[in-house]
Amino acid sequence: NAGVTQTPKFQVLKTGQSMTLQCAQDMNHNSMYWYRQDPGMGLRLIYYSASEGTTDKGEVPNGYNVSRLNKREFSLRLESAAPSQTSVYFCASSEPRGGTTGELFFGEGSRLTVL
Amino acid sequence: DAKTTQPPSMDCAEGRAANLPCNHSTISGNEYVYWYRQIHSQGPQYIIHGLKNNETNEMASLIITEDRKSSTLILPHATLRDTAVYYCIVRVRGGSQGNLIFGKGTKLSVKP
Numbered sequence: 001n002a003g004v005t006q007t008p009k010f011q012v013l014k015t016g017q018s019m020t021l022q023c024a025q026d027m028n029h030n031s032m033y034w035y036r037q038d039p040g041m042g043l044r045l046i047y048y049s050a051s052e053g054t055t056d057k058g059e060v061p062n063g064y065n066v067s068r069l070n071k072r073e074f075s076l077r078l079e080s081a082a083p084s085q086t087s088v089y090f091c092a093s094s095e096p097r098g099g100t101t102g103e104l105f106f107g108e109g110s111r112l113t114v115l
Numbered sequence: 116d117a118k119t120t121q122p123p124s125m126d127c128a129e130g131r132a133a134n135l136p137c138n139h140s141t142i143s144g145n146e147y148v149y150w151y152r153q154i155h156s157q158g159p160q161y162i163i164h165g166l167k168n169n170e171t172n173e174m175a176s177l178i179i180t181e182d183r184k185s186s187t188l189i190l191p192h193a194t195l196r197d198t199a200v201y202y203c204i205v206r207v208r209g210g211s212q213g214n215l216i217f218g219k220g221t222k223l224s225v226k227p
Contacts, residue, residue: 106158
């Protein structure tokens with residue numbers, strides 16, 4: 001049982017390049033999230049998907065797009081990377097329905113550097 | 116979801132209890148208090164959650180004040196491996212899952 005898997009774990013981009021961060025969960029969760037964490041800071045929500053087929057903006061959505069490809073997968077795309085997007089990106093999932101703890105399960109993070 | 120306030124850092128001696136406070140004065144009646152921790156730069160890990168009663172599991176205890184405006188996470192016998200950033204968040208468990216605010220958390224340093 002892998003939990004939440006993120007790829008790639010490390011990536012270096014040049015300003016203006018595009019890339020997609022992939023996230024997959026095998027826990028049959030309905031909700032998935034993308035966070036970013038800058039040095040010395042807490043996690044800030046970029047986008048979330050409450051269920052398959054829906055996505056919503058979080059606290060810091062500018063410069064990003066997301067796709068909830070199916071129930072398992074939630075991708076984050078940077079169309080034109082900027083140095084300000086240098087960060088560690090975390091994907092998470094949760095099962096919000098009654099009878100569960102509602103806890104978030106996080107991946108190990110994707111470390112992105114934009115030069 | 117309501118916001119929380121935590122001290123930026125705390126120290127604790129190994130083997131002693133670590134008591135981490137959190138203020139959530141604007142918490143709503145249907146919001147739970149959740150605690151997570153992040154060891155080094157790994158993904159955050161769930162610790163415990165509660166609504167209004169005190170809770171205990173194998174990792175920690177959660178004490179919520181009667182007015183629910185604050186809570187304390189207790190690690191009864193802190194070890195060096197408990198050195199981490201601890202986040203307190205409040206959220207509705209079964210409702211909308213939007214915009215979960217983590218804040219900067221409390222950096223706990225457990226010292227030998």
